[in-house]
Amino acid sequence: MRITKPITLYRDLSYFHSLLKSCIHGEISSSPITIFRDLLRSSLTPNHITMSIFLQATTTSLNSFKLQVEQVQTHLTKSGLDRFVYVKTSLLNLYLKKGCVTSAQMLFDEMPERDTVVWNALICGYSRNGYECDAWKLFIVMLQQGFSPSATTLVNLLPFCGQCGFVSQGRSVHGVAAKSGLELDSQVKNALISFYSKCAELGSAEVLFREMKDKSTVSWNTMIGAYSQSGLQEEAITVFKNMFEKNVEISPVTIINLLSAHVSHEPLHCLVVKCGMVNDISVVTSLVCAYSRCGCLVSAERLYASAKQDSIVGLTSIVSCYAEKGDMDIAVVYFSKTRQLCMKIDAVALVGILHGCKKSSHIDIGMSLHGYAIKSGLCTKTLVVNGLITMYSKFDDVETVLFLFEQLQETPLISWNSVISGCVQSGRASTAFEVFHQMMLTGGLLPDAITIASLLAGCSQLCCLNLGKELHGYTLRNNFENENFVCTALIDMYAKCGNEVQAESVFKSIKAPCTATWNSMISGYSLSGLQHRALSCYLEMREKGLKPDEITFLGVLSACNHGGFVDEGKICFRAMIKEFGISxxxxxxxxxxxxxxxxxxxxxxxxxxxxxxxxxxxxxxxxxxxxxxxxxxxxxxxxxxxxxxxxxxxxxxxxxxxxxxxxxxxxxxxxxxxxxxxxxxxxxxxxxxxxx
Structure with missing residues (x-):
C-alpha cells in the first residue's frame, strides 16, 4: 500500500496579503480581524505593507469598532509600524470612514511627517462627513505648505462650493486644477460642470463639456442634469438626443435627470422598458413621482405595485398627490401603508399631506397627523409646525394655532406670517394685529410682502381705512408695490373700506395686472354699488386677452345680482360654462x-x-x-x-x-x-x- 504525504499549503505573508485584498474587494466572507489573528498564530510577523492592507480591509467590516481599533493602534505602536506614513494614513482613513472625525484629526496632528496622500485623505474625509468648511480651510493650508491636491480632493471640494454658491472659491479650485493638469481628468471636469451649473453659470459648463474629447456616460448625465436643474427642458432633450446618436450607454441617472427636467414621462417609460431598467428602484420611483405629478394616479399606483421593492419616496409622492386633490380617504390608506411597512416619512411629505386637510370633515385626519408628528419627532421642525398652523387655521381653531406658535423654539418670519395669515383667514383680524405688534416688539424681524398682504386682508375685515393707508405707505417705502398680490390686497382693502377712487388709483399703477388683480377690481366695484363699472372692467379684462376664472364670475354675477342685470347675468353664466369650461x-x-x-x-x-x-x-x-x-x-x-x-x-x-x-x-x-x-x-x- 502506497502512503502519500499530505500536501501542506505554504502560508507566508503574501498568502495573507492576498486574503486581505480579497476582503477589500468583497470576494470572500471572512473577517479581516480573523485573518489577521490567523497570521499572528502562524508565527509570522506582519510588516508595514500587511498593516496598510489590513487597515484598508477593516474599513468595511468592524462591528465593535472602538474596542478593536484601539487594539490595532496598540499593536502598531508596540511593533513600531506606526512610523510609516502610509500605515497611519490607512488608519486615518479608517477613522474617517467610520465617522470618527475628531480621532482622525488628532492622528493627523500627531504625525511628524505628512505626505500628499494623507492631506488629501483628511480633506476628502472632512467633505464626506459634512465638515466642508474644515475641508476648505485644510485645502488652503495644504496649498500654502506646497503639497499638491489629487483629483479626488478637488472632486470632493467642488460640490460644497456649488451647494453654497461659493463661485469665487469654485473658480479658485478650477484654477488649481488647470495649473496642476488635473483639469484633464474626466472626474474633475464632470465636477466642474456640475459646480458651474449649480451656480447658474451654464455658459462655463457648456464650454467645459464641449472641450471634453472622451465623454463618458457620467459626462453626458452631468450635462443633462445641469440643464435639468436650470429648468431648460429643450436643452436637456437635445443633449440626450446627441448622447443617443453617439451610442453612449444610457444609465438610470440619465432617466432620472430627464424626468427631473419634466420631459414627457411616457416615452421615457418605454425607453426604461426597452433598456431593461424596470427593476431599478430609483428609476421606477422617479417614474412614479412623474406620473403622480401629472395627476396620472392610476398609472402611478400600477407602476408602484409592480416594483419589487417598496420605496418611501414613491409612496409619499402618491399620498401627497391624493392629498393635493383633496381625496384624503385614499391618502390616509396609503399613509397607513407607510406605517405598516415601518417607513418614516420626512417633514416635506408630511406637510404635503397636511395641506390636503381643507374641509371641516378632515379635522380628525389632521389631528391624527398631528399626533404622528409628535410621536415621530417631526413636530420639532419649523416646517411641520407651520404646516400644522396653516391646517388649524382652515378649521378656524385660532387657540391651537397660537399654542403651536408658542411652542416654537425659533420663530422665523415665515412662522409669524403663518400665524398672522391664519388668524385673518379665521376671521380674527384683531388677533392677527396683536401677533404683528408682538413680532415688532421682539425686534430683528421686519414685515415682508406676505406679512403686509395678510394685514391688508385684516384691514378689509375690520374696515380700518387709516391702518390700511399706513400699510400702503410702508409698501411704497419698501418697493412692495411691484408684487401683484400686494397690489391686489390693497385694491381689496380700499374697495371694502368704501374708497373706490384709491382702489382705482392702485389698479392703474400696475403695469400688467394679473387675473387676481382684475378680480379684486371687479368685486370692489360690485361692493361699492358700481355695477356698470364692474361689468365694464370684466369686458376690458376680456379685451386684454386674460382668461377669467371662477372668482371673476363670482364678482360679475354679484354685480348683475345687485344691479338687476338679468340678461347680462345669463350671458356671463352661459359663457362661464360653455366658453371657458368652468363648472x-x-x-x-x-x-x-x-x-x-x-x-x-x-x-x-x-x-x-x-x-x-x-x-x-x-x-x-x-x-x-x-x-x-x-x-x-x-x-x-x-x-x-x-x-x-x-x-x-x-x-x-x-x-x-x-x-x-x-x-x-x-x-x-x-x-x-x-x-x-x-x-x-x-x-x-x-x-x-x-x-x-
Whole structure:
C-alpha cells in the first residue's frame, strides 16, 4: 500500500496579503480581524505593507469598532509600524470612514511627517462627513505648505462650493486644477460642470463639456442634469438626443435627470422598458413621482405595485398627490401603508399631506397627523409646525394655532406670517394685529410682502381705512408695490373700506395686472354699488386677452345680482360654462338663482335648480326664498321652505325668512306657528324684536 504525504499549503505573508485584498474587494466572507489573528498564530510577523492592507480591509467590516481599533493602534505602536506614513494614513482613513472625525484629526496632528496622500485623505474625509468648511480651510493650508491636491480632493471640494454658491472659491479650485493638469481628468471636469451649473453659470459648463474629447456616460448625465436643474427642458432633450446618436450607454441617472427636467414621462417609460431598467428602484420611483405629478394616479399606483421593492419616496409622492386633490380617504390608506411597512416619512411629505386637510370633515385626519408628528419627532421642525398652523387655521381653531406658535423654539418670519395669515383667514383680524405688534416688539424681524398682504386682508375685515393707508405707505417705502398680490390686497382693502377712487388709483399703477388683480377690481366695484363699472372692467379684462376664472364670475354675477342685470347675468353664466369650461359652484348657482328670483322669474329659477349638477344647499334655496319674500310669492316660498327644512331643520335663517314671508301676507297664525317651531329647535322665537 502506497502512503502519500499530505500536501501542506505554504502560508507566508503574501498568502495573507492576498486574503486581505480579497476582503477589500468583497470576494470572500471572512473577517479581516480573523485573518489577521490567523497570521499572528502562524508565527509570522506582519510588516508595514500587511498593516496598510489590513487597515484598508477593516474599513468595511468592524462591528465593535472602538474596542478593536484601539487594539490595532496598540499593536502598531508596540511593533513600531506606526512610523510609516502610509500605515497611519490607512488608519486615518479608517477613522474617517467610520465617522470618527475628531480621532482622525488628532492622528493627523500627531504625525511628524505628512505626505500628499494623507492631506488629501483628511480633506476628502472632512467633505464626506459634512465638515466642508474644515475641508476648505485644510485645502488652503495644504496649498500654502506646497503639497499638491489629487483629483479626488478637488472632486470632493467642488460640490460644497456649488451647494453654497461659493463661485469665487469654485473658480479658485478650477484654477488649481488647470495649473496642476488635473483639469484633464474626466472626474474633475464632470465636477466642474456640475459646480458651474449649480451656480447658474451654464455658459462655463457648456464650454467645459464641449472641450471634453472622451465623454463618458457620467459626462453626458452631468450635462443633462445641469440643464435639468436650470429648468431648460429643450436643452436637456437635445443633449440626450446627441448622447443617443453617439451610442453612449444610457444609465438610470440619465432617466432620472430627464424626468427631473419634466420631459414627457411616457416615452421615457418605454425607453426604461426597452433598456431593461424596470427593476431599478430609483428609476421606477422617479417614474412614479412623474406620473403622480401629472395627476396620472392610476398609472402611478400600477407602476408602484409592480416594483419589487417598496420605496418611501414613491409612496409619499402618491399620498401627497391624493392629498393635493383633496381625496384624503385614499391618502390616509396609503399613509397607513407607510406605517405598516415601518417607513418614516420626512417633514416635506408630511406637510404635503397636511395641506390636503381643507374641509371641516378632515379635522380628525389632521389631528391624527398631528399626533404622528409628535410621536415621530417631526413636530420639532419649523416646517411641520407651520404646516400644522396653516391646517388649524382652515378649521378656524385660532387657540391651537397660537399654542403651536408658542411652542416654537425659533420663530422665523415665515412662522409669524403663518400665524398672522391664519388668524385673518379665521376671521380674527384683531388677533392677527396683536401677533404683528408682538413680532415688532421682539425686534430683528421686519414685515415682508406676505406679512403686509395678510394685514391688508385684516384691514378689509375690520374696515380700518387709516391702518390700511399706513400699510400702503410702508409698501411704497419698501418697493412692495411691484408684487401683484400686494397690489391686489390693497385694491381689496380700499374697495371694502368704501374708497373706490384709491382702489382705482392702485389698479392703474400696475403695469400688467394679473387675473387676481382684475378680480379684486371687479368685486370692489360690485361692493361699492358700481355695477356698470364692474361689468365694464370684466369686458376690458376680456379685451386684454386674460382668461377669467371662477372668482371673476363670482364678482360679475354679484354685480348683475345687485344691479338687476338679468340678461347680462345669463350671458356671463352661459359663457362661464360653455366658453371657458368652468363648472359652476354652489356660490355661482346661489347668485344666479337670486338674480332670476329678484326678476320674478321663479319658474326659470326653479328649472335652474332642478338641472344643477351638484346638490343645492341652503344658500341656493335661501336666495330663492328671499326673492319670494320681496315679491310675496307664497306658494313657491312654502315649497322652497320645505326643501330647506329637509336639508337643515336647525337653520335659524329658514324660520326668520318664513316668518317674514307670512308677515307680508298678514298670516299671523302662521307667523306664531313658525316662531313656536323656532323655540322647539332651541331659538327664542323673537329674533329681531327690539327691547326699546
Amino acid at each position: 359652476p359652484t354652489l356660490q355661482h348657482y346661489a347668485l344666479m338663482v337670486g338674480l332670476l328670483g329678484r326678476a320674478c322669474l321663479f319658474t326659470e329659477a326653479l328649472y335652474l335648480i332642478w338641472k344643477m349638477d351638484i346638490k343645492p344647499d341652503s344658500a341656493v334655496w335661501g336666495a330663492l326664498l328671499s326673492a319670494c319674500i320681496i315679491h310675496r310669492e307664497l306658494e313657491v316660498g312654502e315649497y322652497v321652505a320645505r326643501k330647506m327644512f329637509m336639508l337643515d331643520y336647525k337653520n335659524g335663517g329658514l324660520y326668520v325668512l318664513m316668518s317674514n314671508l307670512y308677515a307680508t301676507e298678514a298670516m299671523w297664525d302662521d307667523v306664531v306657528r313658525v316662531r313656536n317651531m323656532m323655540k322647539d329647535n332651541g331659538y327664542d322665537g323673537y329674533l329681531g324684536v327690539s327691547q326699546i
